[in-house]
Amino acid sequence: MVGTVYSIIPALVMLVLVLLTRKVLLSLGTGIVIGALFIHEFHVIDTLKEIVQVFVAIFYSSEGIEIGNILLLLFLVLLGIMIAFLQASGGSRAFGEWMIKRVRTRTGSQLMTVLLGFIIFIDDYFSSLAVGQISRPLTDRHNVSRAKLAYLIDSTSSPVTVLSPISSWGAYIIGILGGLFAAKEITEFKALEAFIKIIPYNLYAIIALILVFIVIYANFLIGPMKRHEERALKKGQLLGQDRMPPGDLSNTFTPNQNGKAYHLFIPIIVLLVTTIVMMYITGWMASDGETNILAVFANTDVNISLFIGGTLSVVIALILYLKLPLREAKLVKIVKEGTLTMVPAITILLLAWMIGSIIGTLQTGEYLAGLVTEAQMKTAFLPFLFFLIASIMSLSTGTSWGTFGIMLPIAVDVLVITDMNLLLPTLGAVLAGAVFGDHCTPISDTTILSSTGAGVHHIDHVVTQLPYAFIAAISAGLGYLFIGFTNQVGFGLMISIIILAIIVVSFQLVHLRKV
Template identity: 45%
Template sequence: MTEDLPILTLLPPIIAIGLVIATKKVLLSLGAGVLASALLVANFNPLETLRLVWTNFSVIFWEEGAVNTYYVYILLFTLALGVIASLILMSGGSQAFSDWAIQRIRTRRGAQALGAGLGIAIFIDDYFNALAVGQVARPVTDRHHVARAKLAYLIDSTSAPVAVLVPFSSWGASIIGIMAPLVAASTLSVSDVGAFLGAAGMNYYAIAAVLLVWVVVVLGLDFGPMRGQERRAIMEGETYDDSEEIPGEIAEDLPVHSPGAKRALVIPFLLLVAGVLGGIVWTGYRGAVTAEDHVAGSGVGVLDVMASTDVTQALIYGAVLGLASAFYYYVRYTSSNPRFSTSTLGRGVWSGLQSMLPAVYILLLAWMLGGLIGQLGTGEYLGGLVESANMAPQWLVPVMFVLAGAMAFSTGTSWGSFGILLPIAGDIMVNVSGGDELLLAAFGAVLAGAVWGDHCSPISDTTILSSTGASCNVITHVMTQLPYAISGAVIALIGYVVFAATGSGWLGFVAVLVGLVGVAVLGKTVLQRLEDEIPEEEQAKRSLS
């Protein structure tokens, strides 16, 4: 049927995108896209449709007579992160780190820098970032009269934007899993990690959002509704409006041991990162020296290692070390406390697993949809339309940024947006003349738009978690963050337009930096730093109160 009416190949992605915008139910929408794709590939044969759906699901776990470790390891790593988060919270590691930091941070700028710095340091997962950074930084920012809305902004703008740039994060691992078959179908000679890093370099919004955080912290650029929140915090000492509904504990009210130790947070994540980095080097070196084109006795370079690494296996190494150390500190600090029974441990583990299940479900359906869209030939059809319309493929890059942003804003999920759009973008680019060279830029634009829309959406899970971690009203967080998110998006869009006009990713990046400098200069010229509006002596008195 699709051979006679190739326009029908657009139907599954239209159904998925249309439903995701109309219903805001990502799983339902992805599932509908999977079913529609399978029906078209099978020419509406019901038995063949069921077979295709099952085949595309089962190959995620089992392929060619063996476990498909690539996808299975990504899922296991994602689930392990949820368990690690729960164990650290219950062992009191987050609270202990907060108590330690309060004694060492003396200024409002320092308190904000703590939130931003921790947000970047805890890059492994955006959900855990929102949990941990809020618990660690909130006592410090409250003491120095930093508005809860400002803390929520710092958390939200250093969670997903950082996680999406790092290959050994839950985002990175998942994105690599989606991108890998698309890159393999192109003519690019690049490893999975290399492809991810190339796309990260073109993720102008994430880069702009993280850099803008530091511009705001260092220069004190408070504009829009955020300025009113910060003025009240500084002048009146009220970091939030107590008449608003403030979110409480997230998910399950797990017990927290006291006193804890900061090492219960620091050591597990240092070991997790060390395990992943070590695993990347080890699997890369092992792969390089056993490659068919390797000359015995010759050296192995960094590029050889990165080209041969097995990042998903490395993620498991890190997850095992992080999980083992988190469990060790949990047992060490809670074994003598009668509140922490075996059932409490089980409740914490289950709570951690549950926190990651939505991401797992989205991943499974996104992988299935990507496989079926490839079989359907949607990309070939769209690529043919682009070529016949004489549309320069590089101009698809800014278009994809805007489209992904609109989808993520409407649905409240960046994962669902890039789960749908990455396969479409990849399929288009590999079927357009000259598109292979633009493939990574298109991936970067999709990821950038997804994070931007997610930042602006009041129904986004990361928006809700960030406001909860900061104990800030959700709508207050959305309205105060929106001007910063829009500023970052405009800067990113300028970068993509420059890229489309010149074909140079470096010039696009320079345009982003120029845009950030422009915001800094304009803000510094027009806005007075709020701390300068009160006498220095009074400010010091308030800081210590």
Template identity: 60%
Template sequence: MEGTIYSLIPALLMLILVLLTRKVLLSLGIGIIVGALFIHDFQIADSVQEIWTIFYQIFYTDGSLNTGNILLLSFLLLLGIMAAFLQATGGSRAFGEMMIKRVKTRTGAQVMTAVLGIIIFIDDYFNALAVGQIARPLTDRHKVSRAKLAYFIDSTSAPVTVISPISSWGAYIIGLLGSLFAANGVTDYQPLEAFIRMIPLNFYAITALVLVFLVAYLKMDFGPMRKHETHAIETGEVVNPNQKVPGDLQESFESHKSGSIYHLIVPIVVLVIGTISAMVVTGIQASEQATLLTIFANTNVNKSLFVGGVLSVLAALIFHLLQKQPKANGLKVFYEGIKTMLPAIYILLLAWMIGSIIETLETGNYLAQLVNDASISPALLPFLFFIIAGLMALATGTSWGTFGIMLPIAAQVTVVTDMDMLLPSLAAVLAGSVFGDHCSPISDTTILSSTGAGANHIDHVVTQLPLAILAAVASSIGFLIVGWTTQVWLAFVVSIIVIIALGLLIQFLSKTKVNN
């Protein structure tokens, strides 16, 4: 069943179950079991062995520890511990009280979160987790639902990182472009030049970022998001108290009453400086000729996050130990911090497992082959690459995996058919990959955005989905225009106008519905 239409079934089954049951672990588990059965033609013993092997290889592969995965999981635990100490020392409470005096409105709290998401552009993982830690005390005080906070985090992290050349994503993409251009004999562009030219063509990243500010300023809450926001405003509960969410420490222990703002700011600054410094060091160590681009192309993100996490926990621990009569026992803080991250880790582990199943079934290759075999007008290529990349990222839960599969195909097809469509098609792959990633419950970035916000994961997926589709509609129009006219800036302006018009229309319809 590998590489056929049947390879789509486990991914589709998992997605449908997630939306119908809202039980993410159950849905992922069923998807894994069905996928393993497909791989081994319903031989139960072999399927069980497949599942065990996939789980085992998350931690140990090719005779050695899988340090990348272990370090990322360790960082999540460290993040939970740091968050626990920020609350125990009273830093989170003090920061919230300070910001509530300076940021007077819910709109201001939301805009500040969006701005933080754009400023922290080095890496999507780091963005998702750091912005959540900084913004959560403020948004909680202004009764902004955690689902909405997760949306702001997710819809700024990947979009800003995918259009920034000085980021882990940008460096990776530029490296891919270099090999693609060499393989296809493309001499019209240098990789960095091509990446810069593709920024205004990445219509989804641009419209998603514009939409974030429209949602903040226009109070553009509709669909499932409206329910969460209404509940938060009316009851003050930013998350359903009956749901277990990562990072929720509200009733675990009492905060220290003499806590100060620096108890929160210093550990987070240590986290930022420690992580970025480690990224630079690991990038230099892995580069033959260290330049800004090669450093970020070769940096070890997971190791850097782990180093930053250890340093930030040590800083927070020192503050806790220096406080007189701490309200919470240090060991209890460690325990509660670790415990709050376990739901996110369970989801991430199962997401990695189903991702491996989907890779073995060659789901992505099947979708890619459909494009490669189709006889279509070159003018439609950017639009179609956007849609196919979106479907692939939705099914597989990985933007980077989709980049790796679809960018070579887009380059190969456009070089043969119409060179004018090369950069628009490559940009469409990047845009579609981020769109699908935003819609996928098994995307690691989506999972970490829920974690950073302390939101229920499925609440985040369901509330973000309609907004992601809005940005995708505006992007699709942009890709159709650039395909038919080759006018980049016309398509760019039209896509911006469309997303603003859609935002204003939804706001008007929402107000009309409320008034009626």
């Protein structure tokens, strides 16, 4: 079953269960068990061993302790503790009051979230978590549902970072392209030049960003998102379920009445500055002292940077809290509640890593990639085909970077033989498909962290984002068909925007008829 059509089944079962049951842990657990059974031909003992080994490998593998994974999990704990301090100190309350005097409209609060997503473009993990912590007090005051906040965060984190050459994603992609061009003796352009030229061909990322502004300005609400927003506006209920989601401690602590806005923004600024500085330092050290910005971000250690930034921000938040008079919450309770609030997010992330490993062993990505190399079709369809396969691969495996690593080499191999004129459009289609799949799957790190940053139930974020992701994907997919036949990026982008406009207007007209 490894490397065959059966390798897709665990991912499909997981996705169907998520949508039908809305129980993420059950769905992920089922996918893990089915995948392990497939790997070992339904031998129960070997299956159990596989599950245990996959879990242990998160923390310790044949190469030693998995420091990166451990540091990311510890950062989530630190983030929970910092949020607890921000709530207990009254910083979140004061910041919300301070910002609401300056950003006075609901639309403005959403635009500020998007603007922060554009500004904090260095890394998707960093963006997902940081933007949520900054924006949440303001969007809560304007009764923006947490599901919509998560959508705004997720739809500006990955799309912005994948379009920026000076980001962890951009540096990673440029590094892959450099190696591929050297191996295939492609001399028409260098890796950085190619990446910049690919940007207009990344139709999904561009359309997804355009759609974000349409959602904000035109109040374009469809599917489950419409219910979440109506409930938030009419009842002031920002969450779809009663239980508290990760990162929300609004009912746990009584905010200190002496808290000021700086009790929130100073720890967050410390987190931002420290993390960015550490990303540069770790990248510089791993680049043997090279000062080239692309080399630095290609080698940066995001997880250790986040951990150091998180540690320092918690220390600063602690110091600020200790200086407050009339402290009601005890430090032990703050640390305990802050840690406990991140347990759901950490559990989902662990299960996502496990099923990602299972799917990797099943060689789901390799099977899908093989479909491309075996397909015999007109070259004009290649951009669309690679967009489709990259989407399915990212959706199934939960990793954009893994999809880049598998599909970009295949795209170069195929286009060198068939039609070099379509090389850049096809590479852009791979990047676009990987981001689209990443937006749809509940096992994507970025999707999980966007839910965490927004303080929303993970399943609520997944199901509310899906319709918008598919609208952007349909628009982009048709654009790739036109690019394949005309090789005109401007024409293809224009077609995608027109298709997007038609879909949006159609939904709005249907809504007006119902009203």
